[in-house]
């Protein structure tokens with residue numbers, strides 16, 4: 001999912017916690033928890049566009065388990081507004097991804113991905129060749145050149161993969177997991 005919907009959803013969560021608790025830190029905390037997990041895409045981009053390896057999808061900061069652990073900590077030890085804001089902000093991040101991206105029910109469970117060796121075909125059911133559009137969409141300028149760069153890199157990776165496995169790689173026009 002793209003950056004702006006993540007900002008909007010987590011802001012709304014933060015405003016809700018602020019209104020309910022009076023803690024104004026709730027808003028920046030919720031937005032941070034709702035947006036920053038997407039930084040984990042940097043690793044995936046590095047592996048794909050610089051190492052030309054499309055086999056894996058790591059998304060190390062995306063995991064329903066993190067949310068469950070946080071809820072447990074909130075319930076048992078740290079009943080603070082900032083933690084509530086962080087949890088709700090994070091819930092909007094993973095929840096929006098879960099329901100907006102074409103993913104499997106287990107795609108955003110980190111344990112499930114680890115058990116499947118972080119292999120894209122097993123965790124997502126496909127290889128996401130258009131994931132870079134999320135970056136292109138938020139680029140303030142140079143969208144065209146950025147897109148061409150990603151397309152060149154993707155083509156390079158696919159011709160390498162084609163050479164290796166007989167050209168079975170197929171495109172996926174679908175939305176990408178963010």
Ligand SMILES: [Zn+2]
Nearest residue numbers: 038093097178
């Ligand atoms: Zn995401």
